[in-house]
Amino acid sequence: MQRKPKKLTQGPFDLLVIGGGITGAWTAYDAARRGLKVALVDKGDWGSGTSQSSSKMIHGGLRYLENYEFGLVRHSLGERRLLSRIGPHRVFPVRFAMPSYKTDAVPRWQFKAGLMLYDWLAGSGQPVAKHESLSRKRFAERYPYITDDGLRGGFTYGDCQEDDARFTLEVVAGAQRMGATVINHAPAEELRRAGQRVVGAVVRDRFSGELVDVSAKVTVNAAGPWAEELVPGERANRITRLVKGVHLLMPPLPGPDGLFITNPEDGRVVFMIPWYGRTILGTTDSDYQGNADDLVVTDDEQAYLLRIADRALGHGFWSASDVLGRYSGVRTLRNETEENASKLSREWELDEPLENLLMPIGGKYTSARADAAKIVERVFQRLKQADPGCTTGRRPMPWAPLGDFDAWRKRQCDRGLALGLDAECADWAALRFGVKIRHYHRLLGKRPELATRITPELPFTRAEVLHAVNYEMAQTAQDVLRRRIPLMLFSQQSAAITESCVQLLEQEFDWRDERLELHWQ
Ligand SMILES: Cc1cc2nc3c(=O)[nH]c(=O)nc-3n(C[C@H](O)[C@H](O)[C@H](O)COP(=O)(O)OP(=O)(O)OC[C@H]3O[C@@H](n4cnc5c(N)ncnc54)[C@H](O)[C@@H]3O)c2cc1C
Numbered sequence: 001m002q003r004k005p006k007k008l009t010q011g012p013f014d015l016l017v018i019g020g021g022i023t024g025a026w027t028a029y030d031a032a033r034r035g036l037k038v039a040l041v042d043k044g045d046w047g048s049g050t051s052q053s054s055s056k057m058i059h060g061g062l063r064y065l066e067n068y069e070f071g072l073v074r075h076s077l078g079e080r081r082l083l084s085r086i087g088p089h090r091v092f093p094v095r096f097a098m099p100s101y102k103t104d105a106v107p108r109w110q111f112k113a114g115l116m117l118y119d120w121l122a123g124s125g126q127p128v129a130k131h132e133s134l135s136r137k138r139f140a141e142r143y144p145y146i147t148d149d150g151l152r153g154g155f156t157y158g159d160c161q162e163d164d165a166r167f168t169l170e171v172v173a174g175a176q177r178m179g180a181t182v183i184n185h186a187p188a189e190e191l192r193r194a195g196q197r198v199v200g201a202v203v204r205d206r207f208s209g210e211l212v213d214v215s216a217k218v219t220v221n222a223a224g225p226w227a228e229e230l231v232p233g234e235r236a237n238r239i240t241r242l243v244k245g246v247h248l249l250m251p252p253l254p255g256p257d258g259l260f261i262t263n264p265e266d267g268r269v270v271f272m273i274p275w276y277g278r279t280i281l282g283t284t285d286s287d288y289q290g291n292a293d294d295l296v297v298t299d300d301e302q303a304y305l306l307r308i309a310d311r312a313l314g315h316g317f318w319s320a321s322d323v324l325g326r327y328s329g330v331r332t333l334r335n336e337t338e339e340n341a342s343k344l345s346r347e348w349e350l351d352e353p354l355e356n357l358l359m360p361i362g363g364k365y366t367s368a369r370a371d372a373a374k375i376v377e378r379v380f381q382r383l384k385q386a387d388p389g390c391t392t393g394r395r396p397m398p399w400a401p402l403g404d405f406d407a408w409r410k411r412q413c414d415r416g417l418a419l420g421l422d423a424e425c426a427d428w429a430a431l432r433f434g435v436k437i438r439h440y441h442r443l444l445g446k447r448p449e450l451a452t453r454i455t456p457e458l459p460f461t462r463a464e465v466l467h468a469v470n471y472e473m474a475q476t477a478q479d480v481l482r483r484r485i486p487l488m489l490f491s492q493q494s495a496a497i498t499e500s501c502v503q504l505l506e507q508e509f510d511w512r513d514e515r516l517e518l519h520w521q
Contacts, residue, residue, distance in 0.1 A: 003475065005205040007181045008212045013039045015379055016200055016216035018188045018230065021051035022164070022365050024222035025171035026372030030392050032178035034376060036383075039214055040172065040180055041203050043187030045479040047168035049224045049292065051365065052483055053329025055247065055271060055283055058083055058091045058366045059159040060122065062260070063269040065114050070121065072347055076366045077122040080160050083369065084127040087397035088405040089434045090170065093128045094161045094274060097143050098260040099154040099312075105267055108152050115157055128158025145254045147314050156257065161273060164365060165483035166432060169472060173436075174398030185475050186212075191219065191230060191357065198357040201230075207475070218382045220375055221359040225292035225330045231353050239351060240361055241335040242292065246301040247282030249275075249325040249489050250309070250318055261312045270308050276428070276459065278324060278490060281305050288330050297326040297521055325492040327521050333362050350375060356382055369393065399434025412437050419444040420451035421461065428459045439471045440464070455497045460485045465501050469509055476515045477502050492520060 015031050017024045020042030028040035042048065060077035061069075084091040098115075100108045115131035132155060134142065139154040176182045185206040192200040192213065200216040221227050225242050252274070253259065259272040273280040284301050302323065309318050334349060348363035348371045358378055363371050373390035380387035401408040409430045416426025419441055433440050443463050444451050450463035468474040468484035481498050482488045491497040498518060505511050 003183060003185075003473070004181075005183050005186055005203075005208070005210070005212060008039055008041070008183060008186070008203055008214045010181070011039070011200065011215035013037050013181075013200070013214065013216040014218065014383060015039070015376075016214055016219045017041070017222055018201060018219065019043075019049070019222035019224060019227070020046045020168065020172055020182070020184060021049045021222065021224050022047070022168045022171070022368040023224070023360050023363065023372060023375075024220070025051075025168045025175065026369045026392065027220055027222060027375050028175035028180050028182065029171050029178065029398070030369075030372050030376045030390055031379060032175050032180040033391050033395075034380070034388050036376075036379070038175065038180040039216065040175060040182045041186040041188060041201075041214070042184045043206075043223075043226070045184050045475065045483060046172045046473065047165040047483055048479075049226070050329040050331065051168045051224075052165040053245070053247070053327050054164045054365050055245075055273060055280065056164050056275060057094075057159055057161050057271075057273065060118060060366075061364070062114065062118055062157070062159075065117060069347070070117075072367075073118070074121040075370070076364060077118075077126070079366050079370055081122070081126050082393050083366070083397075084160055086393065086395065087170075087400050087434075089400055089409075089431050090167055090397055091127075091160045091162050092431070093158050094258055095128070095156055095158050095256070096258045096260045096271070097139075097146065097154060097156055099139065099143070099146055100152045101264075102150040102152055103264055104262060105264070106262065111155060115155055118157065126158075127160060131155050131157040143255065143257075143259075145313060145317070146259065147312055157260075161275070162365075163276075163432065163486065165486065167365075169483070170397060170399050170434065173473070177398060182473075184473060184479075188214075188223075188230065191354075193354075197355040218356050218358065218379045220379070221353075221357060225332050227332065227359055227361075231357070231359070239335055239353075240332045242288040242330045243333055244286050244288035244295065244328055244330050245283035246297050246305065246326065246328040247280050248302060248305050248323050249327075249492075250279040250281050251322055251324070252277055253279050259312065261308060263308045264311070265307075270305065272309070272312075276486065276490070277424075277457075281309055292330050295328045295330065295521065297328050301328075302326060323492070325489040327489060331362075350378060352378075358382075397434070399436050401435050412441075415441055416444075420448050422453075424459045425451075425453065425461055429461075429464075432464075433467075436471060440467050443467055443470070454485075454487060454501060455491065455494075458487065458490055460487060462501070462504060465504050466508060469505070476517070477505050477511070478518055480505065481518065488518065488520065 014036040060073040188201040412430035468480040
């Protein structure tokens with residue numbers, strides 16, 4: 001797919017969005033849908049900040065009930081229902097087991113009350129069934145691999161999950177489809193000012209080094225953890241606080257369900273979430289003072305999560321040598337006096353640090369669509385134009401199939417099988433590509449030798465490597481192997497897996513040097 005940074009000179013844009021994480025992506029898509037002339041840039045790739053490092057859940061946030069954030073939970077549960085309806089290929093249910101032990105600080109009745117409240121706040125029409133209470137015996141029978149020492153019984157409940165980097169990509173592609181100019185690998189170096197007013201930004205094209213003056217009537221600084229760098233010296237105190245979270249990629253759990261555990265050491269909640277046939281274990285929550293570009297996962301953080309898994313699944317179930325990969329990200333939250341990072345509010349706010357510069361703070365992946373709708377509403381106010389209103393919640397997601405989803409999914413699987421894919425790869429492809437699967441299938445028709453898996457354990461094919469560059473705006477090996485295909489997350493211990501893909505990229509696209517470099521956390 002051709003990348004055209006020169007188009008950024010074709011201003012003035014009504015709106016320039018800096019940062020193509022999920023917040024910037026929904027903002028650009030929504031604004032373009034409402035008829036505005038929009039530009040969206042990201043200093044790296046779409047979703048390469050926090051939006052590739054989440055727990056990958058579309059959820060109300062059961063643990064936020066503990067902080068009495070009922071409004072936030074209800075709102076997020078509403079978005080869970082809406083997103084799974086407009087994007088059934090992107091957002092799908094996952095069930096969690098929740099054991100209750102004699103040693104828990106929270107009594108069993110309190111877990112039960114929390115789950116009843118969660119179901120009640122969710123209302124009707126949700127994609128997941130309500131919670132279920134299980135006796136000690138039934139819980140131990142259904143989840144024999146979960147420690148039963150001191151078990152009092154347990155529960156199951158439902159939430160939804162997704163592939164966060166692909167979610168962001170799809171929304172950016174939707175913005176582009178609606179006419180927005182979208183350029184990745186294009187950092188905004190500084191804001192352009194006319195007196196006190198912000199009138200766009202100077203953007204650098206990473207590959208040519210050229211600087212482009214992007215002229216815009218309103219600018220949204222959706223740069224997440226980097227947002228304050230763009231407004232240096234404007235505020236005496238930092239308005240945001242960065243909170244780091246780490247996840248590990250582990251082998252599959254024995255059953256299909258995930259696990260919700262309360263860590264008795266500190267009372268924090270940690271999840272085990274099934275993902276592409278493996279398990280995401282996380283997260284930690286700790287204040288972060290450094291630059292978000294320098295994030296690494298420390299051995300202490302890994303040991304903390306493995307200790308929790310040890311207690312939940314029994315000693316020796318997993319060890320450090322089972323860690324397939326690890327990643328970290330930072331949340332940008334409103335700076336509050338609260339000391340405990342887990343207790344900081346996830347509520348979303350829209351700040352306006354300079355004239356015609358809007359800056360969202362906080363929030364969640366789950367609620368980013370609705371937050372973006374409020375941003376675009378404010379953009380129309382600043383433009384003093386009549387606002388036609390948000391339609392993103394009423395339209396299918398950009399790559400969502402129309403009509404009966406299950407029937408569509410089955411057709412795509414059959415087609416994939418006929419083109420040489422195995423059943424698992426064929427099914428994942430339908431979910432990963434949505435209606436864009438037709439390009440993928442066409443590629444398989446022309447290059448059947450690429451229908452083979454990159455590595456036998458994971459449901460990703462060599463054809464997907466090419467598809468990422470041809471149809472999904474990938475510009476570097478990291479874009480392809482971390483975000484279009486989350487291969488780097490599963491293969492930290494086996495460089496040969498990614499190496500074969502890097503060679504393919506080199507051969508097919510003549511990529512060299514910095515385009516081929518991989519950065520591991
Ligand atoms: C550990 C963790 C787990 C989470 N789990 C969940 C979850 O399961 N469910 C949920 O709903 N929410 C979750 N969240 C929250 C969610 O991930 C975030 O709310 C969301 O990803 C924030 O997106 P964003 O677009 O605001 O920021 P980011 O995704 O960080 O996007 C900012 C973008 O701006 C770009 N940028 C920065 N500077 C510039 C510049 N100068 N020029 C151009 N571009 C620039 C960056 O490259 C980046 O892509 C989690 C967060 C964390 C940290």
